[in-house]
Amino acid sequence: MSCVPNASHSPVFLLRGFSRASIPHNLLFVLFLAIYLITILGNVTLVLLISRDSKLQSPMYYLLRGLLVIDLGLSTVTLPQLLAHLVSDYPAIPAPRCLTQLFFFYVFGVTDTLVIAVMALDRYVAICDPLHYAVVMNRQLCAHLLALSWVVSVVHTMLHVGLLLPLCWAVDAGGNVSLPHFFCDHRPLLRASCSDTHSNELAIFLEGGFLMLVPCTLIVLSYVRIGATIIRLPSAAGRRRAISTCGSHLTMVGFLYGTIIWVYFQPPSQNSRDQDMVAAVMYTAITPVANPFVYSLRNKDVKGALHRLLGQGRRDA
Template structure:
């Protein structure tokens, strides 16, 4: 589990690094412009880290399934070598997916103003705003999102649903209420992030273009570029007994001082 958490931390850090520093630079300079090459590079890294994040979350569902449904063989099944292979596979799939969609963006054209600046109503170079600002035919891009992107989402979603279906059946067969509560607590943090991350992605990328709006894209982008990477360490750390104990001691100390 902790090996996968380290992989998730790396992808979360990369996801934030791909977007937030450029945003802060724009806010500091008051000149929100970015060269085309840097915009495409930002899109590539954002896509690569973002897709890897969703795949690692799906792999963690498999980890939870083994931990609860087959705890005696957990150390054998989910050893470091297996986790490393799963993380490497997630990166390979993510990079191939990213190369496809960024490659489909490259031939598109945009109409700028007199200074050849293209207005992009977003705080970074995201896929949907770029397609919306293009003056070219984007049917192939939309088709790739719904077909290839949908297929890529279907696999992890199916893995998560099947894993939690088996986990739920196993929890219901546990004889003690304490055991059921402990199992639910083990999966609760992961399930929270699954709903948050996957729900946001489906909300943005897998709706018809007519139902998408700039405000919706902006709100969702803040959620999965800033809030989700920030929330992940807190959500998963609160499962650790040492972290819980330190937090309780800190709260008691503050209450005594007040």
């Protein structure tokens, strides 16, 4: 093993995340291909449905459409490359492409967490202050919050990718860097470095932790107030309606924040790599494919819009 000074020397990263998997690669290819196709179909269908149906023009659906587009990007950054590597004997990715993948993965992933926090704020205003909902959560404010989420995510990502650039990489005789992962993620890259990564780890726990703490706090405070408001509602039917509007969002909060905290904010351990792989599959494949189903199967407005679309299609035919 030797150290390559930095990414400008363009070592080749070998993504060996599934090299020791007991499941045949052909079966994994079919499984992930199905997940990716369903993700595209489900998210694109819901995006088009929200865009064209006049009854789905509220701030909640505007934010949901933004979330679905982000999920499409998150899956597309990782899954097509994984599919190509599952049918290849040489799952290689050059350093510039590896860091580019990390950049876009981080941008989409962090924006995802911030938009979910904005959606919690939307639910808080809708339930706790319904008379002013249309005024407070207007389209202009939602657009500004989405734009701010993207800007914060890009700045955050540039910091962490910039800290990776000076690192040296532990390469084998062929100039390859082995990564026990299926895409270029932050933790596996740090483990593959032969440099001192304390500044990177410190940035993850301080800056990254602060970036996670703010939206998590917003979500928790929003739902504490929502819960208190729901308890005070006089009718059981009103309480059920309020809970149903939050159920889908809370499900995705648990999926996304749970896996991210598990991967990035737990102390390193000897047996954490396989656990990291499982968690990474959850937030790169399972969460994006689940989002459109969670938000459509539990939502009467979306189901009604889909029925209207299908009915219009049958009439046109």
